[in-house]
Amino acid sequence: MSESQDKLSEKDFKDPYEFGFETDIESDFAPKGLNEDTVRFISNKKNEPKWLLDWRLDAYKRWLTMSEPDWSSVRYPPIDYQDSYYYSAPKDSEKLDSLDDVDPKLLETYNKLGIPLKEQEWLAGVAVDAVFDSVSVGTTFKERLKEDGVIFCSFSEAVKDYPELIKKYLGSVVPTTDNYFSTLNSAVFSDGSFVYIPPGVRCPMELSTYFRINAAGTGQFERTLVIADKDSYVSYLEGCTAPMRDEHQLHAAVVELVALEGAEIKYSTVQNWYPGDEEGRGGVYNFVTKRGDCRGDNSKISWTQVETGSAITWKYPSCILRGNNSSGEFYSIAVSNNYQQVDSGTKMIHLGNNTSSRIISKGISTGKSSNTYRGLVSIHPKSRNSRNFTQCDSLLLNDNCSANTIPYIESKNSESIVEHEATSSKISEEQLFYCQQRGLDEEEAISLIVNGFCKDVLQKLPMEFAVEAQKLLSVSLEGSVG
Amino acid sequence: MNNFLNIQSLSAKVEDKLIINNLNLNVDKGEVHAIMGPNGSGKSTLSNVLAGKDGYEITSGIINFCGEDLMSLKPNERSNRGIFLAFQYPVEIPGVTNINFIKTALDSNRKHRGLDPLKPGDFLKLIKEKSKILGIPEDRLKRQLNVGFSGGEKKRNEALQLLMLDPSLAILDETDSGLDVDAFKIVADSINSRRNNDSSMLIITHYQRLLERIEPDFVHVFINGSIIESGGPELASEIESNGYERFTDVK
Numbered sequence: 001m002s003e004s005q006d007k008l009s010e011k012d013f014k015d016p017y018e019f020g021f022e023t024d025i026e027s028d029f030a031p032k033g034l035n036e037d038t039v040r041f042i043s044n045k046k047n048e049p050k051w052l053l054d055w056r057l058d059a060y061k062r063w064l065t066m067s068e069p070d071w072s073s074v075r076y077p078p079i080d081y082q083d084s085y086y087y088s089a090p091k092d093s094e095k096l097d098s099l100d101d102v103d104p105k106l107l108e109t110y111n112k113l114g115i116p117l118k119e120q121e122w123l124a125g126v127a128v129d130a131v132f133d134s135v136s137v138g139t140t141f142k143e144r145l146k147e148d149g150v151i152f153c154s155f156s157e158a159v160k161d162y163p164e165l166i167k168k169y170l171g172s173v174v175p176t177t178d179n180y181f182s183t184l185n186s187a188v189f190s191d192g193s194f195v196y197i198p199p200g201v202r203c204p205m206e207l208s209t210y211f212r213i214n215a216a217g218t219g220q221f222e223r224t225l226v227i228a229d230k231d232s233y234v235s236y237l238e239g240c241t242a243p244m245r246d247e248h249q250l251h252a253a254v255v256e257l258v259a260l261e262g263a264e265i266k267y268s269t270v271q272n273w274y275p276g277d278e279e280g281r282g283g284v285y286n287f288v289t290k291r292g293d294c295r296g297d298n299s300k301i302s303w304t305q306v307e308t309g310s311a312i313t314w315k316y317p318s319c320i321l322r323g324n325n326s327s328g329e330f331y332s333i334a335v336s337n338n339y340q341q342v343d344s345g346t347k348m349i350h351l352g353n354n355t356s357s358r359i360i361s362k363g364i365s366t367g368k369s370s371n372t373y374r375g376l377v378s379i380h381p382k383s384r385n386s387r388n389f390t391q392c393d394s395l396l397l398n399d400n401c402s403a404n405t406i407p408y409i410e411s412k413n414s415e416s417i418v419e420h421e422a423t424s425s426k427i428s429e430e431q432l433f434y435c436q437q438r439g440l441d442e443e444e445a446i447s448l449i450v451n452g453f454c455k456d457v458l459q460k461l462p463m464e465f466a467v468e469a470q471k472l473l474s475v476s477l478e479g480s481v482g
Numbered sequence: 483m484n485n486f487l488n489i490q491s492l493s494a495k496v497e498d499k500l501i502i503n504n505l506n507l508n509v510d511k512g513e514v515h516a517i518m519g520p521n522g523s524g525k526s527t528l529s530n531v532l533a534g535k536d537g538y539e540i541t542s543g544i545i546n547f548c549g550e551d552l553m554s555l556k557p558n559e560r561s562n563r564g565i566f567l568a569f570q571y572p573v574e575i576p577g578v579t580n581i582n583f584i585k586t587a588l589d590s591n592r593k594h595r596g597l598d599p600l601k602p603g604d605f606l607k608l609i610k611e612k613s614k615i616l617g618i619p620e621d622r623l624k625r626q627l628n629v630g631f632s633g634g635e636k637k638r639n640e641a642l643q644l645l646m647l648d649p650s651l652a653i654l655d656e657t658d659s660g661l662d663v664d665a666f667k668i669v670a671d672s673i674n675s676r677r678n679n680d681s682s683m684l685i686i687t688h689y690q691r692l693l694e695r696i697e698p699d700f701v702h703v704f705i706n707g708s709i710i711e712s713g714g715p716e717l718a719s720e721i722e723s724n725g726y727e728r729f730t731d732v733k
Contacts, residue, residue: 430573433535436557437567438583438643439590445558448586452577452626 261296283311
């Protein structure tokens, strides 16, 4: 019996964004604006090899020729790319050898966020990489993981210590030419996490990255690369927060997953970037490219996301089902309140034979927000006996918000089966009254019904995150009662 | 006049249509009242108005419950003060397990009384005991609330919540409908067995059969939104034999 639904305290409802504080810490910035020198500055800060600088510059040149995508349902004023910092790092961050050297102010920040970096304070079984603005400030349990041959470190370290792996896999799932925001990321990405699981190893603990934007006027461009070698398994969690600010902040991340033969990657996200205030001022633009490649036969990639934050969310975690018998999953809960805009979904590209994919999307809208599921299921002519099941449910909590479901289905093979189910409903007065008649106040009743609506997806989250996610759902719906 | 439930000159409209028309009713502690009337007489509206459902316009009258103006309280506040409505058509709430829902409801009621949430072990013991009385198999407790329940299963589940929450005023809205003969007896007897001097019941029904097992202290004939005749159990027997014709003719 799960009791977590019972444990929501009143405080949860009254504190709309509890992570909105700012840490006063000295930072190193790249000069404001974006040009070739910015790219060189970042690469130089990280002592990168020439091939990586060239790779970045190549992306930068490509980016200059591209234009921002306008096909999604999100609307925002033009972004001035010259009016932002592309690199910000807490001073002294470069010489860290162990967590003991981390600035106490940073440790305190993560403690406030509920992410203690001191290993002994962590739940056994979760290793954390903490990324503060542009750099990783510490990774826990590295030594323990090394015993099993698991590599879990910041991207910058990986470039130094495992250049062959980086060279082989970087950009192999999301090429530098992919799209406007991922190409920008390729040019200016500053840090992120790197994971490699050797053949036959089941990663002994959950791996987790916690992203935090702190400095004002800074974009965050991190890059995550996860490689699961043959017959290995890893579960990876990602969490994000940012201070409350009146201006918008850009977050353009790229995540690449590679699953080789028989490998399985489970990637979970709880995205809680600052969503902006009730009038729609401020908030993070979350323009993210996430893609997994089931490169080997019998491999599996599963995305689970709980999206409650950001002024705008534009992301489509996708699976390329290249290997025969490979499978992809996408489980999503997207909540939008006030003036938030969500355009999110997935792409399942079936290339191999007997591939299967499953999409469960739950959209919840309230306030004056808009919430769009956009998804592509594409079955290649040579992908025989492939299957997809898609279920998209939208729940509207009032009359001022909107929900859209836009599925694209391309089945070029008559042996394959694609199923799509979609529902859209307004929260029912009868359900609310029933709960209230049993003693729950209106917000508790909404929270209970919404949690029930999302249950299929919440169950897919690792335990530690499921509780946090449930709490987050309630907080995000604060003030949704008319 | 008592100070338990006291309804005076109550009129209520739904979309400009007068459904409750100058209703007067007093229910004292420990009393069982039956409201009988033909379909469409406004019986369910009365239960919804007492429970505080939206969508009804109270045009006149007062409802006092334990000295408080009931109309100023939200539905959950009424529940926490001891008013329980066993629904005629309980709704499905997908994804929420039955047992979790009942625990949430019970803890909410307890919180109002200044009590801590019931410990999981004590709660399990209690719900198992009550389920057994009602013949509810334990696996149904783990199912999603009312989802895929038959009509009878839903009604039994309402009775389970009634026994678990143990309210001071239980309103039973057509609780007997949808139950087969055996289930009906079990449910009616278990409800009857919780009669005591501190809790009252308002039974809304069109048939006498429930009243044979839960004998009311008072029977009210409810037609066109008001009580047109009150009496003892014999009134229910008369309706059972002759129907509502005599009362509708009066009008």
